[in-house]
Amino acid sequence: MPTKDMDKSYQGHISGISLTSFLQLIELDRKTCTLRLTSGNRRGSLYFVNGELWDAQSEDECGAETAMRIISWRQVIIDIEEGCPLTVRNIDLPLGFMLIEGVRRGDEEQETAPQRGKINLDMGVNKLLPPILSRISRLPAVQTALIVLPDKIIKHKSGPLNTESWHRIGSFVLQMLQTTEDGILDMEIRLRGSLLLIRPLSPEAALIVATKPSLNLVLIxxxxxxxxxxxxAALRGEAQARKTTRQPGSVPLVHRLKHLEDAMTEIIGPLAHEIFQAGVADWQLAGPAATGRLQELIDLLCMEIGDPQLEEHFRGAAGPIIESAPSEAQS
Known part of the structure; x- marks a missing residue:
């Protein structure tokens, strides 16, 4: 176990490489270092002295068993710190043995994990995916959205590249999905005048969103x-029902609330549905649901948007809705 603080002369951050391959490099180079590892919500540490694994820590546990459990993790992010704080070695097993056992456990975990549903090309591609891509393409700064599959590309519109270029990029992404040991995480590719956001959906499908470089990346x-x-769900050929907003009150107020939600969706995208519902709930806690209080609701919603330019657009779209509302009308 660690017994004292260490003087860190450098730090490094590594992702997209197999953990077992990286540990073999540590052994070959006879490095003395501490690895801080992250896989999803799991955290752990491996301690090396002259290329030999001295100890492992995860969830207040340590030793060889903990090391093999960490080695079994997939899609690991590695933070490397120079030096090791240990003074006593706690693991005597050879690293090669622990690598083999850790990989075996990882394979068993992968086999027993729930598998994503198969792609239903007939229903998913032809009927369910295009409307979702259309909604993504209407987000601020988005140029187009497309799904790449082994034998075709489904896109809302051409965007910054021609069809041949999209096919080349799609082939590259699918090759990465199928040949990388642990799959790939989200990727970004910068082009002249565009930023491509790549989001894997399955081992055989990925979403590519082309945006302007100046986009609000957090919002997207x-x-x-x-x-x-x-x-x-669309890839599996399953239509997922969308929730509808149910607001109490008179018909005129309900109509105005629906217009506000539509305006917000047009400006910030489908995430607006959840933000709008939460905002209306807070608005109702502060007083009666009345058309005369719509400005208060808009102020609450703008606080949730958190982007000055988008807030300005939303206030502009909401203005006519407020002006058409009787100031004292109650729901």
Whole structure:
């Protein structure tokens, strides 16, 4: 176990490489270092002295068993720190043995994990995916959105590249998906005048979103995360029912609320549905649901948007809705 603080003269951050391959490099180069490892919500540490694994830590556990469990993890992000704080070795097993055992355990875990559904090309491609791609393409700064599959590309519109270029990029992405040991995480490719956001959906499919370089990346990523379940269901040929907003009150107020939600969706994307519902709930807690209080609702929603330019667009779109509302009308 660690017994004292170490003087870190350098730090490094590594992702997209097999953990077992990296540990073999540590052994061959006889490095003395500490590895901080992250895989999903799991955290762990490996301690090396002259290329030999001295100890491992994860969830207050240590030793060889913990080391093999860490080695079994997939899609690991590695932070490397020079030096090792240990003074006593706690693992005597050879690293080669632990690598073999860790990989075996990882393979067993992979085999027993729930598998993503197969792609239903007839239903998913032809009927369910195009409307979702259309919604993504309407997000601010998005130029186009497309799905790459082994034998075709489904896109909303051409965007910054021609069909041949999209096919070349799609082939590259699918090759990466199928040949990389642990698959690939999200990728970004910068082109002249465009940024390509690549989001793997399965071993045989990926979403590519072309955007302007000056986009609000946090907003785009939040929307893509929100739509991920819909995309996964569409690939399986399953239509996922979208929730509808149900608001109490009179018919005129309900209509105005629906217009506000539509305006917000047009400006920030499908994530607006969740933000709008939460905002209306807070608005109702502060007073009666009344058309005379719509400005208060808009102020709450703008606080949630958090982007000055998008807030300005939303206030501009919401203005006519407020002006048409009687100031004292109650729901």
């Amino acid at each position: 990523n939040a929307n893509l995360k929100f739509l991920n379940a819909e995309l996964q």
